[in-house]
Amino acid sequence: MTALGLRAAALLAPMVEIKTHHPSAGDPGGNERALCDHLAPLLDARGADEIVIADVARGHGGPGAYIWARWGTPTWILNVHIDTVPANRGWTRDPWTATIENETLWGLGSADTKGAIACALAAMDVARPTDMAVLFSGDEERGTAAMRAFLAGGRAAGITAALVAEPTSRQAAVRHRGVLAYTATVRGVGGHSSKADHMPKPIAALARLAVAIDELAKAEVDRGPDGMHGLCVNVAGLEGGVAFNVVPEVATLTFSLRPYPGFDRAAWNARLAALVAEAERAGGMAIALDLVTDHAPFAARDPERLATWLGGPPAVTVDFWTEAALWAEAGIDAIVCGPGDIGHAHAADEHVTLGDLSWATALYARLFAKGAP
Numbered sequence: 001m002t003a004l005g006l007r008a009a010a011l012l013a014p015m016v017e018i019k020t021h022h023p024s025a026g027d028p029g030g031n032e033r034a035l036c037d038h039l040a041p042l043l044d045a046r047g048a049d050e051i052v053i054a055d056v057a058r059g060h061g062g063p064g065a066y067i068w069a070r071w072g073t074p075t076w077i078l079n080v081h082i083d084t085v086p087a088n089r090g091w092t093r094d095p096w097t098a099t100i101e102n103e104t105l106w107g108l109g110s111a112d113t114k115g116a117i118a119c120a121l122a123a124m125d126v127a128r129p130t131d132m133a134v135l136f137s138g139d140e141e142r143g144t145a146a147m148r149a150f151l152a153g154g155r156a157a158g159i160t161a162a163l164v165a166e167p168t169s170r171q172a173a174v175r176h177r178g179v180l181a182y183t184a185t186v187r188g189v190g191g192h193s194s195k196a197d198h199m200p201k202p203i204a205a206l207a208r209l210a211v212a213i214d215e216l217a218k219a220e221v222d223r224g225p226d227g228m229h230g231l232c233v234n235v236a237g238l239e240g241g242v243a244f245n246v247v248p249e250v251a252t253l254t255f256s257l258r259p260y261p262g263f264d265r266a267a268w269n270a271r272l273a274a275l276v277a278e279a280e281r282a283g284g285m286a287i288a289l290d291l292v293t294d295h296a297p298f299a300a301r302d303p304e305r306l307a308t309w310l311g312g313p314p315a316v317t318v319d320f321w322t323e324a325a326l327w328a329e330a331g332i333d334a335i336v337c338g339p340g341d342i343g344h345a346h347a348a349d350e351h352v353t354l355g356d357l358s359w360a361t362a363l364y365a366r367l368f369a370k371g372a373p
Helices: 003-017 032-045 110-124 145-152 193-198 202-219 265-283 303-310 324-329 354-370
Strands: 050-055 065-071 076-081 099-101 104-106 132-137 161-164 172-176 179-187 234-240 250-257 287-295 315-318 333-336 351-353
Touching: 003 032, 003 104, 003 110, 003 354, 032 050, 032 065, 032 110, 032 132, 050 145, 065 145, 076 110, 104 110, 104 354, 110 351, 110 354, 132 145, 145 324, 161 303, 161 324, 172 303, 172 324, 179 202, 202 234, 202 250, 202 265, 202 287, 265 287, 303 315, 303 333, 303 354, 324 333, 351 354
Parallel strands: 076 132, 076 161, 161 333, 172 315
Antiparallel strands: 050 065, 065 132, 099 104, 104 351, 172 333, 179 250, 179 287, 234 250
């Protein structure tokens, strides 16, 4: 165990205890503002010239927040999200109690991404930041309200580069997929199944659409840029009905895809509209299609420059989405790099190694001392 890893672990442990997960069935969720309030004095003690906490309602409902701090006149920013998913089933420990075993810290958010916040604070004890800022923002796991509120507020002026901390296994991600998620809803009249031969069937209509979408995905599996073949289409749910002898009145299909940089969105929209129209004709029912998540793909404008700035982590492509896409959308070039493994995020017994915490602390300290790319 290195001193840097232990220092970061000591800072991480109380953050794990502060619940910031999103609401789920029977659980009102955590409190992003509470973590921001915890972080404010820690940033102040490390010489921040200005600290701002902003309350921002989460995109899917409920209170949220972000905390921003600057040293001098920022030309680059370190961005880490403070929210987590709810605790998945199968935990063998208390998700909100940090425990260290075998040089590994276990706890919800340890990898995704409170560990990176702890590393940033520990790095400030090694090298005082100069002309940079940190943004620890909420609502990343289910929406983008905090990030969009920050970017709209004007404090990003003058920033030319963003380092977005996500669990990348010590690699630097310069490209990743986007996310498009949809619901398709059919409404009929419903009734007794003895009349089913002469009634519209919402579930059957959407089942046709689900199969057609899945077949389209199979046709695309070998297409796309290197490292990003296919569309990662996921038919995630088909809901409706209450009993075997009741024709449901309403049914809903949920599906998603993960488009790659350069994806032809207009062509996809046309193909999807054609599949919906065909399902409507076959089922004799209107289908209401709603886009519920629209996250753009990401590609760094100057990946070589940013990777050189980080000084060593190999540049890679990842499949998971990050808010680097929003920085890029705002005209700020971004790169994604942080401690932990994405395979341990959103899973029971989430954890991060002390070696990763030590590595990230040293990386951030070097960047604080080096300045903008």
